[in-house]
Amino acid sequence: MRKQLTLTALPGIPDIHEGDEIGVVIAQALATEGYPLQNGDVVVVAQKVISKAEGRKVAIASVKPSPEAMAWARRTGKDPRLVELILRESNRVLRARRGLIITEHRLGFVCANAGIDHSNVCPGNEDNGWVLLLPEDPDRSARRIRGILQSHFGVEIAVLVIDSHGRAWRLGAVGTAIGVAGMRPLTDLRGQRDLYGRTLRTTRVGTADGIAAAAALLMGEGAEGTPVVIVRGASYQPGDGRLQDILRPRELDLFR
Amino acid sequence: MRKQLTLTALPGIPDIHEGDEIGVVIAQALATEGYPLQNGDVVVVAQKVISKAEGRKVAIASVKPSPEAMAWARRTGKDPRLVELILRESNRVLRARRGLIITEHRLGFVCANAGIDHSNVCPGNEDNGWVLLLPEDPDRSARRIRGILQSHFGVEIAVLVIDSHGRAWRLGAVGTAIGVAGMRPLTDLRGQRDLYGRTLRTTRVGTADGIAAAAALLMGEGAEGTPVVIVRGASYQPGDGRLQDILRPRELDLFR
Numbered sequence: 001m002r003k004q005l006t007l008t009a010l011p012g013i014p015d016i017h018e019g020d021e022i023g024v025v026i027a028q029a030l031a032t033e034g035y036p037l038q039n040g041d042v043v044v045v046a047q048k049v050i051s052k053a054e055g056r057k058v059a060i061a062s063v064k065p066s067p068e069a070m071a072w073a074r075r076t077g078k079d080p081r082l083v084e085l086i087l088r089e090s091n092r093v094l095r096a097r098r099g100l101i102i103t104e105h106r107l108g109f110v111c112a113n114a115g116i117d118h119s120n121v122c123p124g125n126e127d128n129g130w131v132l133l134l135p136e137d138p139d140r141s142a143r144r145i146r147g148i149l150q151s152h153f154g155v156e157i158a159v160l161v162i163d164s165h166g167r168a169w170r171l172g173a174v175g176t177a178i179g180v181a182g183m184r185p186l187t188d189l190r191g192q193r194d195l196y197g198r199t200l201r202t203t204r205v206g207t208a209d210g211i212a213a214a215a216a217l218l219m220g221e222g223a224e225g226t227p228v229v230i231v232r233g234a235s236y237q238p239g240d241g242r243l244q245d246i247l248r249p250r251e252l253d254l255f256r
Numbered sequence: 257m258r259k260q261l262t263l264t265a266l267p268g269i270p271d272i273h274e275g276d277e278i279g280v281v282i283a284q285a286l287a288t289e290g291y292p293l294q295n296g297d298v299v300v301v302a303q304k305v306i307s308k309a310e311g312r313k314v315a316i317a318s319v320k321p322s323p324e325a326m327a328w329a330r331r332t333g334k335d336p337r338l339v340e341l342i343l344r345e346s347n348r349v350l351r352a353r354r355g356l357i358i359t360e361h362r363l364g365f366v367c368a369n370a371g372i373d374h375s376n377v378c379p380g381n382e383d384n385g386w387v388l389l390l391p392e393d394p395d396r397s398a399r400r401i402r403g404i405l406q407s408h409f410g411v412e413i414a415v416l417v418i419d420s421h422g423r424a425w426r427l428g429a430v431g432t433a434i435g436v437a438g439m440r441p442l443t444d445l446r447g448q449r450d451l452y453g454r455t456l457r458t459t460r461v462g463t464a465d466g467i468a469a470a471a472a473l474l475m476g477e478g479a480e481g482t483p484v485v486i487v488r489g490a491s492y493q494p495g496d497g498r499l500q501d502i503l504r505p506r507e508l509d510l511f512r
Binding site: 002003004005006007008009010011033035095097102109110164167168169170171172173174175176185186187204205206207208209210211213214216217218220226234235245246247248253254255256 | 258259260261262263264265266267289291351353358365366420423424425426427428429430431432441442443460461462463464465466467469470472473474476482490491501502503504509510511512
């Protein structure tokens with residue numbers, strides 16, 4: 001039998017509002033579609049719908065920038081109130097230039113502008129009135145969605161919360177896992193052998209990030225985007241993984 | 257209709273030797289499988305089989321290390337002959353520590369150990385006798401494979417040559433495009449609007465790298481690996497793309 005991996009964009013996810021229970025919304029959309037989950041499926045969810053459900057929307061006019069934010073705003077030409085939010089959401093600034101601040105996010109990963117989003121936040125946002133912060137704790141959000149879907153469908157699955165991240169040396173944003181439940185995000189090949197019995201060059205595979213990148217291909221960014229993708233046929237190690245497992249410890253990071 | 261993306265690992269690719277024509281090998285495997293290519297398919301090929309076909313195998317005993325290689329070898333604890341090959345394959349060393357040299361490869365991307373591979377090179381390699389360099393020009397290899405497959409099946413497709421790369425701030429290797437034919441590797445969303453009419457936060461999507469990451473999930477690393485994956489249903493912009501399009505220009509790179 002051919003080894004296959006199938007990704008399906010789940011239609012029918014409505015516009016999400018604060019207080020919505022994303023796991024229930026996904027279960028309803030799957031029921032409407034007649035597409036029940038199966039053991040081993042990975043449900044990939046865009047951070048944006050989770051942030052909306054968690055009420056992570058901030059009115060930019062309500063933000064009072066600190067002197068530090070004012071200084072970075074002068075240096076980058078960004079709105080000082082947005083910079084204030086970026087700093088609040090970050091452990092520290094790593095690099096900055098005109099229009100761009102790259103930080104270590106409070107969740108531990110490195111990304112631009114602390115992942116704060118202007119697009120698709122809410123109607124009437126033409127004047128930059130609202131922005132959306134990343135979910136408070138995407139691992140927790142993933143675990144919550146997983147619990148709801150597992151009891152609804154009676155299956156064992158994994159859930160990933162993903163965002164679109166830039167990379168250090170390459171252009172183009174790719175889907176990246178920022179929340180994990182029910183899987184080990186790295187597949188450990190240490191000790192495995194190659195075709196000819198030698199130990200492998202690559203010892204840890206970024207399975208969760210690979211699945212995230214694949215799912216993001218189907219999500220799109222614009223008005224046609226679908227925030228939930230079901231991945232069937234992915235080979236992963238089930239278990240108690242979390243975002244922290246994927247993050248290179250700062251002392252081993254040669255590029256921070 | 258549901259939007260779907262299907263990835264199929266192509267069985268029946270034999271062990272590859274110098275002089276093999278990879279496009280023909282893939283066409284034969286597809287014929288044996290009864291799985292003809294369709295318009296819009298992306299054929300993803302692991303760099304290793306292309307390197308083997310191109311005779312990029314080097315006997316480590318044949319390499320005479322330069323004084324510079326000896327110095328880096330002392331610093332990293334690596335075999336000076338391997339270091340010599342890494343330097344020959346690279347524009348410059350970016351970082352080094354025990355067991356690891358990160359360079360800007362002569363092809364322009366940043367990766368560890370110049371992508372030189374010890375595993376799955378050939379039988380009887382238990383003593384590190386042979387290593388495999390990356391393909392001479394992966395874009396050219398991709399174009400060649402594309403030409404053969406397009407005339408064989410009478411379709412318009414894209415071809416990606418991929419490798420497994422580490423990332424700056426995250427653990428785990430992910431599939432990454434190092435050769436491109438028949439597609440624009442970045443999908444340009446500049447000017448597109450979100451759900452509510454605002455311009456998008458993400459303006460360029462790393463489509464080729466996303467497809468590479470997805471395909472690598474099916475390839476595996478060990479003895480069970482399959483070096484060719486057919487991706488069906490991916491949304492991409494056909495055209496004359498190449499690796500260079502994906503590489504962040506050095507002067508815009510804050511982390512080199």
